[in-house]
Amino acid sequence: MGFLKLIEIENFKSYKGRQIIGPFQRFTAIIGPNGSGKSNLMDAISFVLGEKTSNLRVKTLRDLIHGAPVGKPAANRAFVSMVYSEEGAEDRTFARVIVGGSSE
Numbered sequence: 355m356g357f358l359k360l361i362e363i364e365n366f367k368s369y370k371g372r373q374i375i376g377p378f379q380r381f382t383a384i385i386g387p388n389g390s391g392k393s394n395l396m397d398a399i400s401f402v403l404g405e406k407t408s409n410l411r412v413k414t415l416r417d418l419i420h421g422a423p424v425g426k427p428a429a430n431r432a433f434v435s436m437v438y439s440e441e442g443a444e445d446r447t448f449a450r451v452i453v454g455g456s457s458e
Contacts, residue, residue, distance in 0.1 A: 355440070356438055356439055356440030356441070356443075357378065357379075357438070357439055357440075358376070358378050358439075359376060359377055359378060359436075359437040359439040359445060360374060360377050360378065360437050361375045361395070361402075361434070361435070361436040361437075362375075362434070362435045363375065363398050363433070363434050364429075364431075364434075365420040365428050365429045365431065365433070366397075366398050366401070366418060366419070366420065366432040367397060367398070367432075368391045368394045368420070369420060370421070370428050371428075376437075384396075393411075397410045397418075399434075399436060402434040402435065402448050402449065402450045404450070415456065415457050419431065420432065430453065430454060431451060431452060431453045431454075432451070433449070433452075434449070434451075435448065435449035435450075436449075
């Protein structure tokens with residue numbers, strides 16, 4: 355059984371700039387006060403795994419870029435990558451980027 359090892363977020367929703375979160379252990383709980391970014395961290399994981407925009411609590415992909423929903427985008431791109439680790443196998447890296455209004 356595998357686990358999320360770490361996640362890198364750049365200009366995604368409430369995360370401005372480059373943030374590296376982790377390394378995580380096999381069992382990790384995400385806790386914090388209201389407004390601290392817990393749901394946006396879960397949205398980042400869902401995004402990098404290919405979830406539809408409508409399930410990420412935004413109207414358009416561009417709204418995922420930090421500051422874009424209020425008309426002040428911090429950049430013209432957002433990036434999320436995560437490393438998944440499984441015992442006896444090489445780590446797998448998943449990555450997804452938003453440039454302007456499209457995703458790669």
